Amino acid sequence: MSELAVGDAAPDFSMPASGGRTVSRDALKGSPFLLYFYPKADTPGCTTQACGIQEALPALGGVGGKTGLTVIGVSPDKMPPIEKFAAKFGLTFPLASDAEKTTAEAYGVWVEKSMYGRTYMGMERSSFLVGADGLIKAIWRKVKPATHAAQVIEAARAL
Numbered sequence: 001m002s003e004l005a006v007g008d009a010a011p012d013f014s015m016p017a018s019g020g021r022t023v024s025r026d027a028l029k030g031s032p033f034l035l036y037f038y039p040k041a042d043t044p045g046c047t048t049q050a051c052g053i054q055e056a057l058p059a060l061g062g063v064g065g066k067t068g069l070t071v072i073g074v075s076p077d078k079m080p081p082i083e084k085f086a087a088k089f090g091l092t093f094p095l096a097s098d099a100e101k102t103t104a105e106a107y108g109v110w111v112e113k114s115m116y117g118r119t120y121m122g123m124e125r126s127s128f129l130v131g132a133d134g135l136i137k138a139i140w141r142k143v144k145p146a147t148h149a150a151q152v153i154e155a156a157r158a159l
Contacts, residue, residue, distance in 0.1 A: 004136060006136055006138060010025060010135070015074065017072070017096040031132055032137075035103075035128045036049070037104060037124065038123065039075065050089060052145065054091050054092065070093075075123060076098055076099060111124045129155050129156065
């Protein structure tokens, strides 16, 4: 499969999410959304990124949000650590479990990584901004957790 690009249709997904929710592309039809992939719940970079997005929700979506954007965080974790992570940091947007990595593979973010000379498969910290028309409007790869929310706000305002 070739790498996704701006203008491509967002691949289908359906995953269990925090708070007993289920998130799917079909349920979001006609609404813009951000699907952001992070490696592991409750780790330093992932916490920085999630808390930054939580703080940006008033500008992005949520209750009274300016862009009407739905935000979904996705990790390969199973639901118990995701629920604990969401509760610990008061994250109100859905955090989804892609334990089978099907969504990560569809979006091309389940990749070979290396650390300390060891190679392994893992989640690439990436985000996809999808318009109400179901087409990808922006892609960020190898996201920097501390600055990502500001990038998303800027791009979402252009939708």
